[in-house]
Amino acid sequence: MTDQMEKYQLFEQLHLRTGAFVIPNPWDAGSARILAALGYEALATSSAGLAFSIGQQDSAACISREAILQNAQDIVNATNLPVSADLENGFGPDPESCAKTISLAAKAGLVGGSIEDATGDPKNPIFDFNLAVERIAAAVEESRKHPFMLTARAENFLHGKHDLDDTIRRLQAFEKAGADVLYAPGLPDIAAIRTVCASVTRPVNVVMGLSGPTYSVSELEQAGVKRISVGGSFARAALGGLMRAAREVKDHGTFTYAKDALSSSEAEKYIFTPPKN
Structure with a gap:
C-alpha cells in the first residue's frame, strides 16, 4: 500500500509537471475504484456528490x-x-x-484539501477579506505539519458576487499566505480564467461540468490552468442515468436502459478488486 508521504509526493509532482491534469471527483469508494481503474492519477472528493448520495443538502450545516x-x-x-x-x-x-479541519484531514490520510471563503449565510455569503486571509493562513500553518497541499477557494462567483477584481485580490492574498493551489469556481468564461491564471504564480484549479460554458483540457491548459476538477457533475451524470432508466420503466413499461448499463462482471472487476500494493 502506498503510504501518505508517497501519495503526497506523487500529488505534488502532478502540479509541477508540464501541462494540465484532470482530478475527477468520486463520491464513494466504489466510484473511486472505477475512476482509478480508468487511469486517473489523483482523486478529489465531492461534498455535492456525497450530499446527493445521502439525501442531504450540500452545506456544512x-x-x-x-x-x-x-x-x-x-x-x-x-x-x-x-x-x-x-x-x-x-x-x-x-x-x-x-486549522483543526486540516489536522483531521491529514489524519484521515488525505494529502490535500480545499478551504473556501463562503460563510454559509445567505445574507452575508462571503467572509470579510481580512478574516478570509487569516483563515487560509491558519490552514496553511497547519498543513505545513503534514504531507498536505492546501487549496484556497474564492467563492464570489458561486454566490452572486460577480467581481473578478475582488476574486483576484483574494486569490493573490491567499497565495501570499502560502496556499499551494488557488481556485475560483464559477468563473464566467475562458477570458476570466486566463486573467486569473495570469494574476497568480501558484497552480490554478478550474472546475468543469457545472452550468455555463465548458472548455476542453487543451483549451484550459492554454489558458494557464494546471488542475481541472469536475465537482459533483460525475455524480449528477450518474443520477441522470438513474432518472432516465426509472422514467423509462415508469412511463413506458420497457427496460431498454439495461443495454447501456455497466455489466455486473465489469462493475465487480472495478469495485471488488482491492488496490494493488
Whole structure:
C-alpha cells in the first residue's frame, strides 16, 4: 500500500509537471475504484456528490465534518491514488476551526484539501477579506505539519458576487499566505480564467461540468490552468442515468436502459478488486 508521504509526493509532482491534469471527483469508494481503474492519477472528493448520495443538502450545516472526513477516508482507502478533499469552509468561521479541519484531514490520510471563503449565510455569503486571509493562513500553518497541499477557494462567483477584481485580490492574498493551489469556481468564461491564471504564480484549479460554458483540457491548459476538477457533475451524470432508466420503466413499461448499463462482471472487476500494493 502506498503510504501518505508517497501519495503526497506523487500529488505534488502532478502540479509541477508540464501541462494540465484532470482530478475527477468520486463520491464513494466504489466510484473511486472505477475512476482509478480508468487511469486517473489523483482523486478529489465531492461534498455535492456525497450530499446527493445521502439525501442531504450540500452545506456544512447539513453534513458534519465527521461525515465529510469519513467519506474521504473511505475514498482514500479504496485506491492507492493521492486524494484531496472538499473541506467546505473549514467547518467554522474562525481560523482555529480551519486549522483543526486540516489536522483531521491529514489524519484521515488525505494529502490535500480545499478551504473556501463562503460563510454559509445567505445574507452575508462571503467572509470579510481580512478574516478570509487569516483563515487560509491558519490552514496553511497547519498543513505545513503534514504531507498536505492546501487549496484556497474564492467563492464570489458561486454566490452572486460577480467581481473578478475582488476574486483576484483574494486569490493573490491567499497565495501570499502560502496556499499551494488557488481556485475560483464559477468563473464566467475562458477570458476570466486566463486573467486569473495570469494574476497568480501558484497552480490554478478550474472546475468543469457545472452550468455555463465548458472548455476542453487543451483549451484550459492554454489558458494557464494546471488542475481541472469536475465537482459533483460525475455524480449528477450518474443520477441522470438513474432518472432516465426509472422514467423509462415508469412511463413506458420497457427496460431498454439495461443495454447501456455497466455489466455486473465489469462493475465487480472495478469495485471488488482491492488496490494493488
